[in-house]
Amino acid sequence: MAALTQSQINQLAKKLNEDYKTLLREVREELENSGNQHRIDLLNEEPGDSGDESMANALADFNLTILDRHIDGMRDIEAALQRIKNGEYGVCTDCGDDVGFPRLQAYPTAKRCIVCQ
Ligand SMILES: [Zn+2]
Numbered sequence: 738m739a740a741l742t743q744s745q746i747n748q749l750a751k752k753l754n755e756d757y758k759t760l761l762r763e764v765r766e767e768l769e770n771s772g773n774q775h776r777i778d779l780l781n782e783e784p785g786d787s788g789d790e791s792m793a794n795a796l797a798d799f800n801l802t803i804l805d806r807h808i809d810g811m812r813d814i815e816a817a818l819q820r821i822k823n824g825e826y827g828v829c830t831d832c833g834d835d836v837g838f839p840r841l842q843a844y845p846t847a848k849r850c851i852v853c854q
Contacts, residue, residue: 740827740828740835740836740837740838741826741827741835741838741841745838745841746821746826746827749821749826749841749842749845750818750821752842752845753814753817753818753821753845753846754818756810756814756845757811757814757815757818760807760810760811760814761792761811763807764796764804764807764811767801767803767804767807768801771801771803791812791815792811792815793808793811793812793815794812796808796811813846814845814846816846816848817845817846827841829848829849829850829853830848830849831849831850831853832849832850832852832853834850834852835850836848836849836850836851837850837851
């Protein structure tokens with residue numbers, strides 16, 4: 738559990754938040770292109786502002802297949818941020834070993850260590 742230092746976690750959380758914002762921006766562009774202007778209001782909140790409500794789940798309700806890839810990515814990031822919050826981040830969900838900082842730097846949403854993956 739003590740495998741990651743607080744500054745490493747902060748660094749990875751920052752990257753997760755940046756990736757999330759990138760996905761949100763792309764989603765917003767898709768919605769604008771598809772003429773769903775009124776739905777964009779939903780996206781004007783910062784991640785986390787809506788409490789425990791998942792932005793990805795809200796977007797999934799739109800049933801726009803063009804957004805599926807983004808929604809999957811957002812769900813992965815939301816889950817990773819939740820694991821950070823719970824103090825479970827960086828621990829392999831299969832074997833309980835450390836996922837390892839270098840692997841998380843490459844894949845901040847990784848749930849499993851390289852062996853289990
Ligand atoms: Zn493992």
